[in-house]
Amino acid sequence: MSSHTPHNPASRRLHAAAVASAAVVFAVVVTACTWPASAREPAATAPSAIAADTAGSVPGALPALEGSSGAVLAEDGGVADGTTVFDDVPAVSRLQPQLLEALRRAAADASASGIAFVVNSGWRSRDHQDRLLRDAIAEYGSAEEAARWVATPDTSPHVSGSAIDIGGTDATDWLAARGARFGLCQIYANEPWHYELRPEAVGSGCPAVYPDPTYDPRMKP
Numbered sequence: 001m002s003s004h005t006p007h008n009p010a011s012r013r014l015h016a017a018a019v020a021s022a023a024v025v026f027a028v029v030v031t032a033c034t035w036p037a038s039a040r041e042p043a044a045t046a047p048s049a050i051a052a053d054t055a056g057s058v059p060g061a062l063p064a065l066e067g068s069s070g071a072v073l074a075e076d077g078g079v080a081d082g083t084t085v086f087d088d089v090p091a092v093s094r095l096q097p098q099l100l101e102a103l104r105r106a107a108a109d110a111s112a113s114g115i116a117f118v119v120n121s122g123w124r125s126r127d128h129q130d131r132l133l134r135d136a137i138a139e140y141g142s143a144e145e146a147a148r149w150v151a152t153p154d155t156s157p158h159v160s161g162s163a164i165d166i167g168g169t170d171a172t173d174w175l176a177a178r179g180a181r182f183g184l185c186q187i188y189a190n191e192p193w194h195y196e197l198r199p200e201a202v203g204s205g206c207p208a209v210y211p212d213p214t215y216d217p218r219m220k221p
């Protein structure tokens with residue numbers, strides 16, 4: 001990310017870590033849900049902004065950013081590029097069973113239209129979530145701003161296996177239009193890639209989105 005201007009030791013570490021982690025298999029795959037492209041960019045355009053950042057690396061690569069923490073092990077919820085909801089990796093297999101089942105049914109349906117769901121983040125270990133939070137606080141300079149994007153290990157629906165971050169934009173566009181019939185709902189206006197299961201949505205549609213996670217009662221300490 002170009003925002004990592006090395007002007008202080010912390011930033012230099014961020015920069016160095018970002019460069020060093022570019023070659024690892026399990027890059028820190030963090031969608032803007034957890035490591036936003038930038039709070040200075042409109043949230044709805046973050047995925048394409050991220051894709052632009054990574055253009056030239058892997059053709060067709062989906063939104064993924066490398067945070068400052070280096071590689072994330074699969075056992076902590078790290079995902080390789082191109083991971084799908086059908087893969088047997090902890091980020092996927094440790095999702096709540098009903099969420100995973102709904103995702104797989106939706107993904108199968110979407111595939112008929114040539115659209116693939118890619119998992120940018122799913123289940124995460126508490127350690128992984130804690131690192132994300134500390135990285136976000138360092139990036140944004142305050143816990144208050146970081147809270148707009150990253151939950152704590154106690155409150156994150158990713159840690160409980162109740163949330164998934166999907167890419168790319170064709171998949172999230174498909175989910176925005178058709179996810180409710182599978183009970184899959186966007187929860188936050190600033191995170192169009194973050195989906196959770198809301199079974200009642202099958203009959204009555206998805207609930208209104210929160211502007212950002214700080215409006216979500218579950219995020220209150």
Ligand SMILES: [Zn+2]
Nearest residue numbers: 033164165194
């Ligand atoms: Zn998320």
